[in-house]
Amino acid sequence: MQNIIESEGICKKFGDTEALKNISFSVNEGDIFGFIGPDGAGKTTLFRIITTLLVQDEGDLKVLGLDAIKDYKELRKNIGYMPGRFSLYQDLSVEENLNFYATVFGTSVKENYELISDIYSHIEPFKKRLAGKLSGGMKQKLALSCALIHKPRLLVLDEPTTGVDAVSRSEFWSMLSKLREHNITILVSTPYMDEAMRCDNIALIQNGNILSINTPVKVKEGFSRKLFRVRADEKYKLITALRKYPQTLSAYPFGDSVHVTLIDDQIDKLFYLFLNEAGLKGVTVEETAANIEDRFLELMEKA
């Protein structure tokens, strides 16, 4: 196995803003590697450097064994890139866009059709339609087809699921998993923490720093305390009460419950008494396993 990306101490500034601070990581061949973090974390800047569209201020970057600065021309032939904003030609048809991208990379749709057939078959019935007239989901499938048509060894997807509903997001991830059969390495970014579990390895990123980097399971297991899931009839009242409880370290709403950590990692009678006195009804408490977002919150607090 070969490392498809080797990044060592990458820094990038825009004026006074440090967009990336000392970013080091490596990506194994055939992996789906996810950068998970909010807007402004530096995900797009990093992906632009990896795809040779920007040059880092400091640090070494090898992609597919090539130097990202010196060998950028060679590198571009082997990378497929889907930017966050829809960047195909709106006034060309579906088919014209795909043919155009194939031609630019010196190949043909026919030659690599097998690679995209799973994805492209969904939009092929609309191949005469202008790209600008497609629905969001269809645009996404066309953009992915165009990024794949030259059979790249590395596929870079910048927030492909942002603003996409939960059903379509799930389908998109299934398509990515299938691409693994073709031994394409995928680098993907997302602000949705739950998507981390679909990756082989992830990096949590915030304010230009990598907070944690590992398999999603190991990242979750990095959570340092016991975590309790507390429920009550009135959620907001519960959060406010938990914040006032002297033993509380953190209390964050998660879905229908509140995730709580306590100084001595224990729930005792006082805890129930306190919530009871705060007028809360239907209180239930159970210990729960931390998820990626719990860990992200913990790391943010420490940062």
Place this chain on the structure above:
Amino acid sequence: MMNNTVISVKNMVKKFGHFTANDNLNFEVYKGEIFGFLGANGAGKTTAIRILSGLSEPTSGEVIVAGFNARHQAEKIKKNIGYMCQKFSLYEDLTVKENITLYGGIYGMSRDLIRKRTNELLEKLKFHEYENRIIADLPLGLKQKLAFSVAVLHEPKIVFLDEPTGGVDPITRRQFWEMIYQTAEMGITVFVTTHYMDEAEYCDRISIMSDGKIVALDTPENLKNKYHAGSVEEVFIKIARPANN
């Protein structure tokens, strides 16, 4: 109609040519409620929100928002609601204070009231150090919190939030929801769309749209029981699958 009903939608239909974007919607939303409006992309949410906020007229049906009819009292509706979306809410090249003043003026608030609310707002958000900064220089999280506060500056009956937390970090996202809870406690109805399914669980009731119809409407708890699902996300994946996307 119950007297605490702030949105009443009866047989609402919206057609664009032969395409039916909203196909006979029926629902009510109550005072002080947090109402989650979910659906797949293209299900018809935006069309419905445009009608509810007085930007578009229904093709047929009766829509009453804040006591006014969406068909011929759209301007009155606009005065009694607030609106915030992820993409555009504030003027990037105006300062924090200028934005607040501008919106106060648009909503027809008096100078004294604007001044009073501005101070309250800056205090509440601990924003005094930012008051003379232009919006473009603020971090996204602060922008979103400010945009929300501005949307309720005139204490509307209802505030519409269209994907208010897209892309913000997990701590800010939760702080944002605490602002939503506080607003609802003041008696302002919060009508919110989101793609974060865990946020749907924070709502009092949710509706799920699919292909122009409302296919489910209940409390998150009842929906999970009905569909034997552990989370709203599972419910959503079971019933919101779009016909062709």
